[in-house]
Amino acid sequence: MNTTAPRGNADELLDLTGLNGKVGYLLRRAQIAVHGEFTDLLRELKLRPGQFAVLRLIGNNPKLTQSKVCVALGIQRANLVGVIDELERRGLLGRTTSDADRRSNCLQLTSDGHRVLARSTELQERHEAAIGRSLGAGGYAELLRLLGKLVD
Amino acid sequence: MNTTAPRGNADELLDLTGLNGKVGYLLRRAQIAVHGEFTDLLRELKLRPGQFAVLRLIGNNPKLTQSKVCVALGIQRANLVGVIDELERRGLLGRTTSDADRRSNCLQLTSDGHRVLARSTELQERHEAAIGRSLGAGGYAELLRLLGKLVD
DNA sequence: TATTGTTATACTCTATAACTATA
């Protein structure tokens, strides 16, 4: 994450009406902060949060096709291609043409992919634990509940 | 649905462990959903959420300089230039060289800028009200509180 | 020397259309 960018939480003399008290704006600022922290944590693996989500999903669901990954993660088919290309180039997963439907690629993690997924999952759990400490256990659970409603 | 499909994973049957139960992931999905809804609402004004934030901040704080906008909103000076260029080209605000410090531009909304800000603020209120209905009044307030902690 | 606004540049993420090979 960028460390020299202004964070914008210092100037208390400005009138932030219409921004600070709105879910739309605070959700964006919070997401940027949390995403940036996770990006920093994953740097040791040269993995970005979006790549982690793909590894996690395929690790959970071997032989998943690219289309199904896209539906599950809410991304475009065309944009997944490059992500899979890079993870495959790095030897973290493999494409195999499906026997049942030769249009589809079955995706599977390699042993290196499983190792990277295990390490990144540790980092994610550390990250979530830090969030939990700043929100309190009740706040963490309540935030999950409320965010879940927004995603629907 | 083909009943002979062997290990095809239906979308509802996917294992989303490590994604759905994590604040990092749900925060991202929720932010994308909410940001997209606000983007749709603002379309009638040909205004994007980031431009709205700039108009809102300058409307609240006349004569603000570009650097101060950047600190308040957490964006880069270099990236604000184009945003201000476009809003100025559309006649929504004006730059004036500061008397006190001739390096700085004082930013001020035009009457058109105030009109667009007023209308977009109405749209934002409608958007936030819809969020409030889906979360409940208590949930909405609690979400604001929790997101505020994450932004710190 | 430091800061403000600016230009240039690059990289990521996202969105759409069109192609191919399969179904």
Next chain:
DNA sequence: TATAGTTATAGAGTATAACAATA
């Protein structure tokens, strides 16, 4: 006809470096 993967491309958003004018 429809779908899976792919290519190409364009638009946002964001990051860094460097420069001129000014402090």
